[in-house]
Amino acid sequence: MERYVKKADRFDWTLTLLLFLFFLISCAAIYSAQSSAQYDENFLVKQIFWYAVGAGIILVSIFFEGYQYKRLSWYLYGLGLLLLLAVFLAPESIAPHRNGAKSWFIIPKIGSIQPSEFVKTFLILALSRVITTHQEKHLEKTLKTDFLLLCKLVITTAVPLGLIMLQPDLGTGLVILSILTGLILVSGITWKIILPIYSLAASLAGLIFYLVLQKPEFLEKYLHVQTYQFNRIYAWLDPNNHSTSSSYHLLKSLSAIGSGLISGKGFSQREVYIPEAHTDFIFAVIGEEYGFIGGSIVIGLFFMLIYHLIKTSLETTDPFNTYVCTGIISVLTFHVFQNVGMTIQVLPITGIPLPFISYGGSSLMGNMFAMGLVYSIRYHHRTYMFSSEKSLSS
Secondary structure (H helix, E strand, O other): OEEOOOHHHHOOHHHHHHHHHHHHHHHHHHHHHHOOOOOOOOHHHHHHHHHHHHHHHHHHHHOOOHHHHHHHHHHHHHHHHHHHHHHHHOOOOOOOOEOOEOOOEEEOOOEEEOOHHHHHHHHHHHHHHHHHHHHHHOOOOOHHHHHHHHHHHHHHHHHHHHHHHOOOOHHHHHHHHHHHHHHHHHOOOOHHHHHHHHHHHHHHHHHHHHHHHHOHHHHHHHOOOOHHHHHHHHHHHOHHHOOOHHHHHHHHHHHHHHHHOOOOOOOOOOOOOOOOOOOOOHHHHHHHHHHHHHHHHHHHHHHHHHHHHHHHHHHOOOHHHHHHHHHHHHHHHHHHHHHHHHHOOOOOOOOOOOOOOOOOHHHHHHHHHHHHHHHHHHHOOEEEOOOOOEEOOO
């Protein structure tokens, strides 16, 4: 027998509190960052507007249940591919090149929209459906069925990944790969298949890294790769001896975070100028103004968010919802690790924003849609009086 639960109790108040805290942190950091930015725009007002739009996206998303998202998954996936293809084929007046990449649509009086930010969540839905449909069809697991599932997942991911790399957008491409990796690990595919493939991939990555550092002329001669394309890696490993834009950003970021010490310099007391501080390097602003304590609080909030998503994925008995949560966890974990890591020289610099904090309408709306899926899973929670089973979807 199903037990009635009030609508207010079904709403995810924990997630709401976390998003509200991210909103406050984002507003404070962007306000400080734009005070010394090279632009005349008021990014704080725009960020508040995009948060309002994101809240609307969440409210709409709540009213769709898990089985409805499952039905819509291929349509959304197709829409994402059309948007990626459109931005690639569109003329410069509509989709201009920025920083060497053609990734945005320009919409008058609104700003730029980056389709790949929405494709991340669309892909999560599509891959989740691929896994659940495959498992429903193949009740008995074998090496053949597991390999077939792996091929389905790789092919589904390869199409949007290829379009994104044509822009080119390496940062988003890596995020797409993180989604695929996370879902493969929980899909039930045997380690007899996963381990050799991942070992081979790790070996190839190590070999390429070695060639970049020791034999760049080999890559240039046989793979026609220009050595200047590895400047970000060189700047990451030895920023003081490589005068590139990447090393400049990194040195400024290290200087800002290092000067913040334990407790920081205080709100809006920045002294180190960092280009694009309101976007990819927002964590450097937080580190300088609030020090190690402030940075640790922000990272702690992300840990709480990821823990909440893990808890949601474990509580639901609907496999589709579990895989959706896993994909969202993969995206957020990679984003946070990469963004924070690049500001402190742990990882090379890529154009990946800090979720919910960096300025960016497309990024924020894409993340809020992902959170809308989590709200939906929680809101359509069902509990039963005479059973220990709980289902987070009907």
